[in-house]
Amino acid sequence: MDRSLQAIAARAEEGLPLSPEEALLLYRRADLASLGALADGVRSRLHPAPVVTYILDRNVNPTNVCVTDCSFCAFYRRSGDGEAYVLPREVLYGKVEELRALGGNLVLMQGGHHPHLRTDWYAELFRDLKSRFPGLHIHGLSPPEIHHLSRLDKSSVRSVIERLKPAGLDSIPGGGAEILVDRVRREISPKKCSSAEWLEVMREAHSLGLRTTATMMYGTVETDEERILHLSLLRDLQAETGGFTMFAAWNFQPHGTPLGERLGNRKTTPAEYFRLIATARVFLHNFENLQASYVTQGIKAAQLSLRYGVNDFGGTMMEENVVSAAGCLHLTEIQEIERAIEAAAFVPRRRDFFYRIVDDRPLPAPAGAAA
Numbered sequence: 458m459d460r461s462l463q464a465i466a467a468r469a470e471e472g473l474p475l476s477p478e479e480a481l482l483l484y485r486r487a488d489l490a491s492l493g494a495l496a497d498g499v500r501s502r503l504h505p506a507p508v509v510t511y512i513l514d515r516n517v518n519p520t521n522v523c524v525t526d527c528s529f530c531a532f533y534r535r536s537g538d539g540e541a542y543v544l545p546r547e548v549l550y551g552k553v554e555e556l557r558a559l560g561g562n563l564v565l566m567q568g569g570h571h572p573h574l575r576t577d578w579y580a581e582l583f584r585d586l587k588s589r590f591p592g593l594h595i596h597g598l599s600p601p602e603i604h605h606l607s608r609l610d611k612s613s614v615r616s617v618i619e620r621l622k623p624a625g626l627d628s629i630p631g632g633g634a635e636i637l638v639d640r641v642r643r644e645i646s647p648k649k650c651s652s653a654e655w656l657e658v659m660r661e662a663h664s665l666g667l668r669t670t671a672t673m674m675y676g677t678v679e680t681d682e683e684r685i686l687h688l689s690l691l692r693d694l695q696a697e698t699g700g701f702t703m704f705a706a707w708n709f710q711p712h713g714t715p716l717g718e719r720l721g722n723r724k725t726t727p728a729e730y731f732r733l734i735a736t737a738r739v740f741l742h743n744f745e746n747l748q749a750s751y752v753t754q755g756i757k758a759a760q761l762s763l764r765y766g767v768n769d770f771g772g773t774m775m776e777e778n779v780v781s782a783a784g785c786l787h788l789t790e791i792q793e794i795e796r797a798i799e800a801a802a803f804v805p806r807r808r809d810f811f812y813r814i815v816d817d818r819p820l821p822a823p824a825g826a827a828a
């Protein structure tokens with residue numbers, strides 16, 4: 458690193474906040490090995506014990522019907538499409554039962570912006586799930602979904618959250634952020650909520666006592682400056698509320714999407730992922746946790762990311778296509794996650810949504826502590 462970058466790195470090592478301009482310089486000009494070492498240092502200062510956490514959770518998409526038509530999305534269907542669905546209650550119950558059978562307790566529930574499913578429908582669903590599965594953690598409805606419900610109901614975002622929380626909503630996922638810059642959003646998802654509206658949902662959720670996560674999907678049409686601006690907006694809101702538990706990033710998956718076709722199915726490289734998350738680890742000084750995205754990056758890249766500032770492997774997900782008969786497959790996935798963490802010289806431990814360890818195995822001593 459040259460001298461100006463070394464000065465920036467020295468401040469980051471001390472835990473001092475960097476300016477967006479400094480973060481941009483690091484992101485663009487630091488060599489990847491030095492940037493990774495800097496991020497690894499920040500991670501070990503924040504997490505002295507050599508532990509990498511993960512959570513046993515399940516991804517449930519109650520509906521794929523959506524009116525928002527994001528150009529990067531391969532998941533949604535329009536109402537009336539032969540593949541459009543709204544999952545019946547019994548199917549949803551079955552999915553939670555499978556999760557519980559494996560010892561998991563968190564459901565990540567996100568789906569399309571259905572034109573007719575309103576806040577009351579979700580509130581009733583959450584109440585049903587909570588009465589059937591006491592103690593279940595419902596991590597659900599990303600900011601654009603909450604914003605969509607507020608439009609359907611012609612009510613405020615705050616009142617939507619105020620109705621969902623007593624019904625059983627425990628926390629809100631940071632999905633639908635993509636890049637929090639309206640120039641980008643107008644180009645890739647013009648019908649989706651704006652950057653300010655996304656942040657406002659999170660601000661309201663935090664003020665009502667719900668913790669949330671923060672994400673980024675990069676690699677579409679944004680510039681480097683816009684990537685840093687995205688991180689900067691998250692950092693500012695975290696300084697204001699302290700409500701984010703973690704940050705995760707992944708690249709645009711172009712296959713089968715109109716935007717992918719338009720961009721020639723161009724996909725960013727793993728090196729760019731490492732560069733981005735290492736910069737995020739250094740710049741997001743007020744975020745305790747950085748999560749890998751093994752579902753999009755693959756298990757090998759996720760493993761390597763543990764040396765670029767990441768301290769959490771994320772959730773087991775149990776994707777839709779992992780049917781009930783594949784319970785054993787899921788167990789294999791857990792073993793695979795643990796093996797990947799161990800091979801990177803960390804100790805795997807299970808956690809809950811709040812990053813509390815829920816694992817009977819003892820924790821290792823912090824690095825450098827006397828035995």
Ligand code: SF4
Nearest residue numbers: 523525526527530569
């Ligand atoms: S809002 Fe969500 S489900 Fe709907 S098109 Fe956009 S990304 Fe897909």
